[in-house]
Amino acid sequence: MKIAYYPGCSLQTMAKEYDISARVVSEFLGVELVEIPDWNCCGASAAHASSEYLPIALCSRNLHMVEKMGLDVTSPCAACYQSLSYANWKLTGDADLLQKINEATGQPYNGNVKIKSFIQVFSNLNPDIITSQVVQPLKGLKVAVYYGCLLVRPANVVDIDDPEDPQVLDNLMKAAGAETVDWTHKVECCGGSLSLTNEDISLKLVNDILTSAKDAGAHCIINACPQCHFNLDMKQEKIKKVYNIDHNIPVFYFTQLLGLALGIEPNCLGIDLGIARSILKRISS
CATH class of the missing domain: 3.40.50.11810 (Rossmann fold)
Incomplete structure (x- = not known):
């Protein structure tokens, strides 16, 4: 099984042990995690409190890169998973918003990515x-x-x-x-x-x-x-x-x-x- 991997900011800092264990257990069970190149923060920390559109735009950029990879995506962090899922839900349900965000990021997302929680990755095995x-x-x-x-x-x-x-x-x-x-x-x-x-x-x-x-x-x-x-x-x-x-x-x-x-x-x-x-x-x- 091969899936795009979005670690998010916390797994690089306060939750390094989560990233470490996520990668080693995935490899052990035959799940290939492909880290998204040049990923950015999903906005779960402060962006959602300062703007309605900023966290959606941040997630849209990540989803654009996943779409180019031709894979589904997972994130171990519950907050990141929800942010990506919420952005995808908003973008795929509102054509005007999708156009607005795509114009803002300059990296168009077409709404073709499936977001899975990290728990689902293992439960689906x-x-x-x-x-x-x-x-x-x-x-x-x-x-x-x-x-x-x-x-x-x-x-x-x-x-x-x-x-x-x-x-x-x-x-x-x-x-x-x-x-x-x-x-x-x-x-x-x-x-x-x-x-x-x-x-x-x-x-x-x-x-x-x-x-x-x-x-x-x-x-x-x-x-x-x-x-x-x-x-x-x-x-x-x-x-x-x-x-x-x-x-x-x-x-x-x-x-x-x-x-x-x-x-x-x-x-x-x-x-x-x-x-x-x-x-x-x-x-x-």
Whole structure:
């Protein structure tokens, strides 16, 4: 399987381990990721707040380059995936807007690209391709699968799964041998956009998510969004100070746990060796 790869800005900086694990797991499972040449930011960070057209134009330029490659495109980042999907939805549904954006960018997009979430890339594989290569099943590991608010919404723009109770990523973890817990906050917002502007609200939302995961008996949380990962992981120390609650629950990108199940070394997946040992000890006991 060959697909254009849009890493996005965060996978070059704060989420390098996601990029590392995404590439190595893809190669292991026979998925050829072809990085888009000279890609640019999708505008998910600030552009959407400053202009109605700027983020669409930024995504249109990326989609133009993918169209020239003759491939479908995927992005591991939930925000990038939604930005590309939203731009494509707007451009293919409004001929006047498409013409306006094409004139602005000077790189015409014809609307012929299919955008897939990174989760879909793996879920669309023959299940036997994954299960047959699992050498270290995640048996005994209880995982809270966190989709967040962007990956499966809005349903008229992205078409992955049920926006209120998605199962596609749960099924991937089950194929790797893990047990996914039934919990209340799998699609709740973590307050990523409020992390800098209103941290009090963001901390409450994150605390609620972590509490729900722990109450459900989860040993760890997995996700597919750099901003969600940052909030759920890095905010635990701040929550400990503010709420006097020590959640102490590891947070992984789904590609990292999938990679462990496939027998890939933790250092090749961007996983801290100490955390990896605690997970490996749990699944081997």
